[in-house]
Amino acid sequence: MSQVSIERRDGVAVISINNPPVNALSQPVREGLTRSIDEVAADDDVKAIVIFCTGRTFIAGADIREFGRPPVPPYLPDVVTLIEASDKPVVAAMHGTALGGGLEVALGCHYRIAAGSASLGFPEVNLGLLPGASGTQRLPRLIGAERALDMMLSGKPVNAGTALDYGLIDKICEDNNLQDAAIEFARSQVANGPRRIREMTVPDVDPDLFEKTRAGIARKTRGLMSPEKIIRCVELSTQVGFDEGLKAERDLFVECKDSPQSDGLRHAFFAERAVSKVPDIGKDTAVTAINTVAILGAGTMGAGIAYNCLTSGYAVHLLDNNAEGLERGATTIRKLFEGGVARGKISEEKMAAGIERLSTTTDYGDIGDADLVIEAVFENMTVKKEVFEKLDSVCKAGAILATNTSTLDVDEIANVTKRPQDVIGLHFFSPAHIMRLLEIVRGAATSAEVIATSLALAKRLRKIGAVVGNCFGFVGNRMLYSYGRENQFLLLEGAAPEHIDQAMFDWGMAMGPNAVGDLAGLDVGYKVRQERTDLPDDPRFYRIADLLVEQGRFGQKTGKGMYLYSDGSRNPAPDPEVQSLINNESEKLGITRRDIEPQEIIERCIYGLISEGARILEDGIAARSSDIDVIWTNGYGFPRHRGGPMHFADTVGLTAVYDKVCEFRDRFGAEFWEPPALLKDLADKNQRFSDFDK
Numbered sequence: 001m002s003q004v005s006i007e008r009r010d011g012v013a014v015i016s017i018n019n020p021p022v023n024a025l026s027q028p029v030r031e032g033l034t035r036s037i038d039e040v041a042a043d044d045d046v047k048a049i050v051i052f053c054t055g056r057t058f059i060a061g062a063d064i065r066e067f068g069r070p071p072v073p074p075y076l077p078d079v080v081t082l083i084e085a086s087d088k089p090v091v092a093a094m095h096g097t098a099l100g101g102g103l104e105v106a107l108g109c110h111y112r113i114a115a116g117s118a119s120l121g122f123p124e125v126n127l128g129l130l131p132g133a134s135g136t137q138r139l140p141r142l143i144g145a146e147r148a149l150d151m152m153l154s155g156k157p158v159n160a161g162t163a164l165d166y167g168l169i170d171k172i173c174e175d176n177n178l179q180d181a182a183i184e185f186a187r188s189q190v191a192n193g194p195r196r197i198r199e200m201t202v203p204d205v206d207p208d209l210f211e212k213t214r215a216g217i218a219r220k221t222r223g224l225m226s227p228e229k230i231i232r233c234v235e236l237s238t239q240v241g242f243d244e245g246l247k248a249e250r251d252l253f254v255e256c257k258d259s260p261q262s263d264g265l266r267h268a269f270f271a272e273r274a275v276s277k278v279p280d281i282g283k284d285t286a287v288t289a290i291n292t293v294a295i296l297g298a299g300t301m302g303a304g305i306a307y308n309c310l311t312s313g314y315a316v317h318l319l320d321n322n323a324e325g326l327e328r329g330a331t332t333i334r335k336l337f338e339g340g341v342a343r344g345k346i347s348e349e350k351m352a353a354g355i356e357r358l359s360t361t362t363d364y365g366d367i368g369d370a371d372l373v374i375e376a377v378f379e380n381m382t383v384k385k386e387v388f389e390k391l392d393s394v395c396k397a398g399a400i401l402a403t404n405t406s407t408l409d410v411d412e413i414a415n416v417t418k419r420p421q422d423v424i425g426l427h428f429f430s431p432a433h434i435m436r437l438l439e440i441v442r443g444a445a446t447s448a449e450v451i452a453t454s455l456a457l458a459k460r461l462r463k464i465g466a467v468v469g470n471c472f473g474f475v476g477n478r479m480l481y482s483y484g485r486e487n488q489f490l491l492l493e494g495a496a497p498e499h500i501d502q503a504m505f506d507w508g509m510a511m512g513p514n515a516v517g518d519l520a521g522l523d524v525g526y527k528v529r530q531e532r533t534d535l536p537d538d539p540r541f542y543r544i545a546d547l548l549v550e551q552g553r554f555g556q557k558t559g560k561g562m563y564l565y566s567d568g569s570r571n572p573a574p575d576p577e578v579q580s581l582i583n584n585e586s587e588k589l590g591i592t593r594r595d596i597e598p599q600e601i602i603e604r605c606i607y608g609l610i611s612e613g614a615r616i617l618e619d620g621i622a623a624r625s626s627d628i629d630v631i632w633t634n635g636y637g638f639p640r641h642r643g644g645p646m647h648f649a650d651t652v653g654l655t656a657v658y659d660k661v662c663e664f665r666d667r668f669g670a671e672f673w674e675p676p677a678l679l680k681d682l683a684d685k686n687q688r689f690s691d692f693d694k
């Protein structure tokens with residue numbers, strides 16, 4: 001069946017697009033639209049045209065999957081031009097999410113109406129693209145350059161009400177009456193005829209707008225190419241004629257589309273959708289209803305998780321053995337709510353309702369009715385086991401018992417209960433209410449239902465749930481060990497903390513490893529290392545971090561760690577004391593310090609990560625290499641435009657990665673740099689990690 005069909009309703013032709021799930025503008029849709037517009041243009045009985053979509057949404061954009069392949073005509077800009085050229089008024093009738101190329105189709109129409117629940121936007125920037133089918137030239141003409149820039153640079157959609165205020169749409173109608181309202185509206189415009197945006201001029205703009213915008217986004221968009229190109233296109237819309245602007249837009253769009261940045265961002269988009277598909281968990285796996293969540297431990301993490309649950313509509317019992325700690329936790333939650341209200345993120349009513357759903361207790365007897373318990377106490381196996389024994393005795397049958405451990409063996413914890421099938425790891429990242437990642441750690445006995453329910457929970461908490469296997473540190477923190485190890489070795493070999501951090505920041509990491517360590521607290525990793533019995537017997541291993549902790553330098557919270565934080569500042573300042581400590585240690589260990597180029601810093605840290613990622617795949621701890629990418633881009637500040645460590649390796653080429661790892665093995669020893677068998681195997685076959693996923 002064709003994805004585009006025509007129905008005639010008393011002089012109005014309704015062109016319907018039916019391309020589930022999101023009516024993306026795949027080649028057959030573009031072809032169908034072209035054919036349909038031509039057909040109704042030639043039909044004298046048709047006086048006006050409506051473009052409508054069946055299913056859950058208006059067109060949600062170009063078909064992103066096509067961008068990795070050679071383009072096949074008709075091209076979208078030509079389709080939009082054809083629509084606008086119609087002599088009969090064309091009305092876009094939008095519901096759901098009218099995004100990207102979908103909104104460009106609507107801008108090619110002469111009029112636009114939308115259902116009240118619709119949202120409209122240009123999310124291309126999130127994919128390293130710019131609106132490439134005239135959006136950068138039509139939107140500023142319709143709503144002004146400033147608002148157009150805001151929509152295209154933020155990538156955030158606007159709701160129907162805002163769209164009406166902006167003049168982006170002409171009318172809002174009831175959700176269940178869209179098609180009829182659009183037909184009536186189209187009929188009412190027959191006398192007026194087409195109104196073409198290409199014939200408009202951009203309303204006057206502040207001459208400094210573009211420079212101010214560039215300066216305003218510089219830090220946030222560092223290293224990204226598409227934001228600057230969006231600004232350039234909108235600037236051109238105020239300087240040159242429509243056709244010239246369109247041509248420039250096309251050239252810049254193609255440059256973006258063909259860039260590794262867009263490739264990485266598109267990979268991240270699809271990886272985030274793939275991660276929710278867990279091989280042995282089907283759509284028919286039962287999901288337990290969760291209404292009440294108990295959170296154990298009222299520290300920063302517990303309070304953050306509680307706030308996240310409360311703002312997602314759950315009732316929360318917050319439990320802590322220590323009454324003062326409990327009060328502090330409740331205060332933290334109230335402050336988080338107040339901050340949310342102050343920033344306009346939540347309403348006063350939602351805050352009041354959320355606080356109403358919170359109860360606090362020091363008594364395990366009060367949490368027996370919880371459907372889900374999330375333990376967020378100290379990262380210590382003995383403490384965790386005690387907690388789970390208590391939970392086993394007080395919690396109702398069928399309750400999910402989750403540990404927020406970031407490293408420990410979930411099976412060992414589960415096995416102190418009589419219900420290991422109900423035990424799972426839910427590894428939140430700090431700050432828990434902000435970080436999007438939730439590592440869902442399945443134990444050997446965890447039931448499919450508990451995993452499916454945890455995935456549903458992640459969605460309701462507005463997080464990305466990544467299901468991983470059980471091993472020390474799971475995926476994220478296990479890989480972090482290799483990354484951190486190289487950082488520590490580089491310090492001893494001659495690189496200053498700030499040089500390492502600068503190199504990694506410039507490469508795209510949100511922060512360098514030393515600044516991250518200070519932020520998270522160097523004592524956290526120290527305590528974990530103290531408990532481990534399987535660490536390498538190498539005096540260099542995390543030596544500097546250990547010494548700093550032993551001197552009471554825990555990081556930001558103690559005003560000094562790898563860096564100095566004077567007078568409560570959060571800005572890391574290099575500390576000569578730390579540098580001399582590092583120099584002394586190098587000498588003690590007989591390491592000759594040398595200048596280390598940023599390139600070596602980057603390669604050792606990132607190839608260390610990639611190698612551990614490959615081992616994680618070999619061990620079956622992650623189901624797909626793209627799951628690892630989701631974890632690192634959403635939990636560890638890995639640059640999204642590089643797709644994630646495994647995708648980055650694919651773009652470098654696995655033979656080159658393998659050769660480099662072998663070079664490091666020869667230079668720095670096999671203990672840490674023996675190439676993983678999977679890396680060698682894929683490199684030998686000239687394959688990618690993405691081939692392993694298939």
Ligand code: 3H9
Pocket residue numbers: 021022024060061062063064065076077097099100101102104123124127129130131132133135270273274
């Ligand atoms: C563009 O338009 C460029 C133009 O300016 C210029 C061109 C010349 N293409 O997210 P979901 C799939 S760039 C292909 O889970 P939701 C998705 O992979 C584009 N596939 O649903 C998933 O597949 P699967 C600008 C797409 O309800 C399924 O649909 N537009 C596309 O949570 C369901 O997706 C965008 O960037 C696509 N465009 O959210 C919008 N979109 O089931 C991107 C989705 O196999 N899309 N799929 O895993 C979205 O933001 C969300 O999908 C949307 C629905 C909000 C629409």
